Amino acid sequence: MGEPRLLPGNEACALGAIAAGCRFYAGYPITPSSEIAETMAEFLPDVGGIFVQMEDEIASLAACLGAALGGMQAMTATSGPGFSLMQEHIGFAAMAEIPCVIVDVMRGGPSTGLPTSPSQADVQQARWGTHGDHPIIVLAPASVREVYDLTLRAFAYAERFRTPVILLYDAVIGHLRERVELPDAVERVRRPRPHPGPYRPYAAPDGEVAPLAAFGDGWRFHVTGLAHDERGFPTQDPAVVAALQQRLQQKIEDHGDEVTQCEQVLMEDAEVAVVAFGIAARAAREAVRTARREGVRAGLLRPITLWPFPEEAVRAAAGRVRRLVVAEMNLGQMLHEVERAARGQVEITACLRADGEPVEPEEIMAPLAVPSWR
């Protein structure tokens, strides 16, 4: 481990990206994410990387995808309004299966909203913001150290599944300085190269994801956002299109156990549990502690992976506890998923806040401490 240091979340994200092997960053300034760009601008050139500030967020992700096709690991970061603009190319990356990492440091919305205030209102946009059915992985860190660790994982997943991966946290996590000890060395994420010979960039040998060749390395192939066959050539053949859709969906769903993580705190004997992620989960942890002190057997379910959503963990908890409290800083976006996963097995109370202030432990404490079943 390295020396302990005081680090804000956004800087930890940039350092994690560089440690993972990210050597290309394209972005556009936006609060509260700009420190990621600033850190990348400062340190990327030292490791032979490329930083470029583009004309907008659409171009930023486009440049990342171009660089990724050139063989580099690429990242961009933004906040709500920019995330909206990036949806076009999140869809392209999903369809053309180009690995990339997108950081969304959430702020209050809709529209320009609350540029300097935290929010968790992009839960559903991260999943469904771009048109069409598409695969996506969304990771939601709750501390500075976890920002670093999940950035590493984001690059690993992006390469392994050839997919866009979204790192979703909020202005508090982004700007919060915490004492962290970063590892001296981490294993860099490597992109597998195709075997020499005929190359089918969109085939799925043995259900695995085909390696992505880099432009310029001797494999000539076509990349398009149109529905395509295994060679990458456009097609409207219903059978080929159906197989493509199915494969895109399955390549991540089939590895749900590996990708979807959910922290469980004091859940063994819990009779009431909070479901919360990111900064709200920190307030929830405090609320659970207080509830325990007051004799309420409370627990916490914290989705670390928001998408694919930890349905199994929520469903299992719904079968055991008497009440679930969903705490989030929006008007109920994760609530829908919890309700869907719980399938009516349990009473669900929402603790929602969307006014630009972080949710407080006391707010979560209130529904925990109302033992209607007693």
Next chain:
Amino acid sequence: MAVAADVRRYLRPEMMPHILCPGCGHGIVLQALLRAIGGLDLDPDRVAVVAGIGCSSRLAGYVDFCTLHATHGRAPAFATGLKLARPDLTVIVITGDGDGLAIGGNHLIHAARRNMGMLCLLFNNAIYGMTGGQVAPTTPQGSRATTAPWGNVEPPFDACRLMIAAGASFVARGLAYEPLTLEQLCVEGLRHQGFAFIEVLTDCPEFFGRYNRLGRGPEMLLAQKRNTAAVGPLLARKAILGGPPAQPGPALSTGVLHREARPEFAQVLRAHRKGTSA
């Protein structure tokens, strides 16, 4: 002809038949580009073609290079990332007038401003062809389109003037009517260090020609000859910077309209390190 055989080796037969309409000039333009690539003997493994959305952008799929059929208007931004990651590649952007000058105008001017090392070929047929003939930012005032049934009321862009103003270090205008001259322009554009822009006037007989009673392909190509004048760089510069709008009005200049030596951006960025300046 030996030259024609040369060009066929760059095509993907498995992608045929192509989508272009009879009489469309795009194939002539593509052949000129491929002849230029052949003439320069570029290694196909190290040529990347990046295109947007539209009839001309579909050409990326037909050529056996590293090809990226990107999103509408965004090809210059994709190509910027690719060129920065792989400065060793010859990057060619294929775009149309709607793709490059309407939805993608922002990316085009910024690629020009940075002087990104790429050849950008803008196929200007003055209309949206793929979607059925809607008015474009290049449609001449008064011309008809499905969304301008009583004639276009908006003034058009002059793509070359725009690119010179934005900072492109090589700007030329060519014609589908003059494929040999166009080939030479492509050779010069491919050799150029920095952002090379060639606006190619091509024809859309299916929509623009039909709606405006301009005849079929041959008649539309002949009209290119009537309405343009090849000029030397100096005259063109004067005409472009000081002259009246290109359409309607006097003959449109063709040939190399602007050329300057300016550092290419991928090289600038690679050389740029902490405490140094380009």
